[in-house]
Amino acid sequence: xxxxxxxxxxxxxxxxxxxxxxxxxxxxxxxxxxxxxxxxxxxxxxxxxxxxxxxxxxxxxxxxxxxxxxxxxxxxxxxxxxxxxxxxxxxxxxxxxxxxxxxxxxxxxxxxxxxxxxxxxxxxxxxxxxxxxxxxxxxxxxxxxxxxxxxxxxxxxxxxxxxxxxxxxxxxxxxxxxxxxxxxxxxxxxxxxxxxxxxxxxxxxxxxxxxxxxxxxxxxxxxxxxxxxxxxxxxxxxxxxxxxxxxxxxxxxxxxxxxx
Amino acid sequence: xxxxxxxxxxxxxxxxxxxxxxxxxxxxxxxxxxxxxxxxxxxxxxxxxxxxxxxxxxxxxxxxxxxxxxxxxxxxxxxxxxxxxxxxxxxxxxxxxxxxxxxxxxxxxxxxxxxxxxxxxxxxxxxxxxxxxxxxxxxxxxxxxxxxxxxxxxxxxxxxxxxxxxxxxxxxxxxxxxxxxxxxxxxxxxxxxxxxxxxxxxxxxxxxxxxxxxxxxxxxxxxxxxxxxxxxxxxxxxxxxxxxxxxxxxxxxxxxxxxxxxxxxxxxxxxxxxxxxxxxxxxxxxxxxxxxxxxxxxxxxxxxxxxxxxxxxxxxxxxxxxxxxxxxxxxxxxxxxxxxxxxxxxxxxxxxxxxxxxxxxxxxxxxxxxxxxxxxxxxxxxxxxxxxxxxxxxxxxxxxxxxxxxxxxxxxxxxxx
Numbered sequence: 101x102x103x104x105x106x107x108x109x110x111x112x113x114x115x116x117x118x119x120x121x122x123x124x125x126x127x128x129x130x131x132x133x134x135x136x137x138x139x140x141x142x143x144x145x146x147x148x149x150x151x152x153x154x155x156x157x158x159x160x161x162x163x164x165x166x167x168x169x170x171x172x173x174x175x176x177x178x179x180x181x182x183x184x185x186x187x188x189x190x191x192x193x194x195x196x197x198x199x200x201x202x203x204x205x206x207x208x209x210x211x212x213x214x215x216x217x218x219x220x221x222x223x224x225x226x227x228x229x230x231x232x233x234x235x236x237x238x239x240x241x242x243x244x245x246x247x248x249x250x251x252x253x254x255x256x257x258x259x260x261x262x263x264x265x266x267x268x269x270x271x272x273x274x275x276x277x278x279x280x281x282x283x284x285x286x287x288x289x290x291x292x293x294x295x296x297x298x299x300x301x302x303x304x305x306x307x308x309x310x311x312x313x314x315x316x317x318x319x320x321x322x323x324x325x326x327x328x329x330x331x332x333x334x335x336x337x338x339x340x341x342x343x344x345x346x347x348x349x350x351x352x353x354x355x356x357x358x359x360x
Numbered sequence: 361x362x363x364x365x366x367x368x369x370x371x372x373x374x375x376x377x378x379x380x381x382x383x384x385x386x387x388x389x390x391x392x393x394x395x396x397x398x399x400x401x402x403x404x405x406x407x408x409x410x411x412x413x414x415x416x417x418x419x420x421x422x423x424x425x426x427x428x429x430x431x432x433x434x435x436x437x438x439x440x441x442x443x444x445x446x447x448x449x450x451x452x453x454x455x456x457x458x459x460x461x462x463x464x465x466x467x468x469x470x471x472x473x474x475x476x477x478x479x480x481x482x483x484x485x486x487x488x489x490x491x492x493x494x495x496x497x498x499x500x501x502x503x504x505x506x507x508x509x510x511x512x513x514x515x516x517x518x519x520x521x522x523x524x525x526x527x528x529x530x531x532x533x534x535x536x537x538x539x540x541x542x543x544x545x546x547x548x549x550x551x552x553x554x555x556x557x558x559x560x561x562x563x564x565x566x567x568x569x570x571x572x573x574x575x576x577x578x579x580x581x582x583x584x585x586x587x588x589x590x591x592x593x594x595x596x597x598x599x600x601x602x603x604x605x606x607x608x609x610x611x612x613x614x615x616x617x618x619x620x621x622x623x624x625x626x627x628x629x630x631x632x633x634x635x636x637x638x639x640x641x642x643x644x645x646x647x648x649x650x651x652x653x654x655x656x657x658x659x660x661x662x663x664x665x666x667x668x669x670x671x672x673x674x675x676x677x678x679x680x681x682x683x684x685x686x687x688x689x690x691x692x693x694x695x696x697x698x699x700x701x702x703x704x705x706x707x708x709x710x711x712x713x714x715x716x717x718x719x720x721x722x723x724x725x726x727x728x729x730x731x732x733x734x735x736x737x738x739x740x741x742x743x744x745x746x747x748x749x750x751x752x753x754x755x756x757x758x759x760x761x762x763x764x765x766x767x768x769x770x771x772x773x774x775x776x777x
Binding site: 156157158159160161163167171174179180204205206207208209210230231232233235236253254255256258259260263267278281282283 | 381382385388389390391530531548645648649657661
């Protein structure tokens with residue numbers, strides 16, 4: 101098993117003259133084996149970086165579609181340590197970089213060091229942390245250095261220049277640019293704020309600035325790809341998995357990546 | 361008195377020992393910074409302080425009384441003198457008004473035109489709707505769907521005051537899920553919206569700020585007990601959900617080491633069952649809703665649903681300052697079961713003609729226990745003084761209590777509510 105970093109995947113996409121495509125799916129939805137199959141389908145259809153979300157009881161940054169999926173996963177008995185099995189299942193079968201998106205309490209509960217060690221052993225590239233800001237991340241900074249994991253923090257349209265600078269400095273792999281003030285969910289148009297968030301990240305020295313929230317169509321990918329280094333799609337893929345299973349996820353990924 | 365260095369009463373955050381902080385999305389950081397700046401400036405502004413005093417005196421009805429509960433003392437506490445801090449007499453019927461008036465003023469200072477709030481029992485929702493009406497702000501209240509059923513009269517009360525009440529149907533449909541929905545709303549509308557958090561929890565500056573607006577409870581109680589008895593009490597008791605009424609009254613006595621402080625959590629069916637809300641007694645440190653504190657959680661860090669007959673205490677977290685005060689041993693936190701609370705509820709009704717909130721009844725039940733321990737340790741009851749924070753009145757709880765005591769059948773209770 102080789103560990104592939106998100107930075108490597110973004111660099112490869114850049115070399116090919118396109119933005120990296122990042123696809124989100126929740127762990128254990130609708131069940132553990134299917135979540136692995138769905139992630140593999142992403143990788144086989146042009147997704148460079150796979151973002152696996154850990155279902156959590158209090159997902160304050162998530163809209164209805166993702167909330168329903170993660171609630172269903174928890175109701176189905178999902179346990180946090182199964183995320184390692186899922187990450188391993190994906191990294192063994194694809195060359196995608198595998199990130200985990202997690203609210204922080206499940207990591208704290210297991211222990212930041214233990215979680216990081218097991219995640220790295222499973223082939224994971226890094227963590228995306230929607231409710232952890234660098235101000236509170238000392239333990240994670242230490243563990244990510246120790247196990248060579250990427251730290252993806254978020255910046256938002258509301259972030260001050262000082263906070264953007266601080267967050268860019270603390271991040272590695274890429275920086276997650278929240279396109280709008282709101283929670284996850286597909287929107288018909290990409291927020292006009294997205295480009296200024298990316299510009300702020302680049303101006304603060306970020307090499308890789310990727311845009312997420314509200315992205316659901318190929319035209320969004322093209323539009324964002326003109327100024328960002330990567331594009332993150334979540335809710336639309338989760339809805340596809342819910343409604344049409346693994347084949348629908350593969351088909352949507354192919355469309356988003358321009359292969360279809 | 362302790363030296364300033366060791367003073368506990370003005371802990372400013374963001375950290376209280378290992379607890380507190382700001383464990384929340386970056387999208388909200390700018391709003392938290394703005395709130396913190398506005399709060400710090402307001403605290404130092406004589407105009408703001410005068411405005412709060414004026415509202416407290418001429419709108420809320422402060423100072424609230426300190427009433428000696430002589431028959432309750434005699435019949436339930438073996439003669440130990442019990443004084444009730446009468447937050448139930450405030451406008452809107454609980455301590456909650458202290459905090460909402462302060463935060464609504466801050467919202468106006470920030471130029472925000474809309475406030476959102478979460479509510480469990482409905483007390484904070486009613487108080488928020490009241491402050492919004494008074495100050496001409498739009499108000500949206502998130503309330504767990506289960507709580508809207510338990511507290512239907514309070515829903516109507518909020519609507520009468522002009523607020524929009526949104527029932528929350530996700531998760532356990534109680535207070536924690538109402539907070540989640542309020543946070544989602546806030547992220548999307550932060551430009552014109554202030555999140556008027558109702559308890560001393562959440563990310564910095566909420567715990568220190570909510571305490572600040574409730575400090576008046578402890579300051580008044582301290583002056584009143586000195587005036588009425590010539591000395592400080594032996595113990596002060598309060599109920600704890602998130603912990604705002606408790607931190608408010610404790611504030612007056614935190615730097616008096618001879619005064620024992622007790623926080624009574626909701627023990628539900630008992631802490632040996634899985635139906636309770638005894639966060640400090642049985643929880644573990646974790647992060648929820650912006651702060652590191654004790655938390656009811658499973659081995660995966662998932663929040664466990666709490667249970668209590670009292671909607672206002674039915675919360676699986678607790679304010680970070682309480683977590684710290686527990687850890688350093690300054691305050692004792694203990695669970696009170698539903699049955700103990702309801703027995704105390706009935707006792708106060710019958711002995712004093714005061715109908716307490718079920719939340720506050722946890723403090724009364726705890727007071728009885730503390731008094732009995734004092735007596736068992738040989739204390740002279742006439743020389744022993746306990747102040748219990750009667751944080752709210754029980755009018756809202758009449759349906760629940762009537763069903764509990766089999767005064768009406770459940771169908772009628774549901775209709776009454």
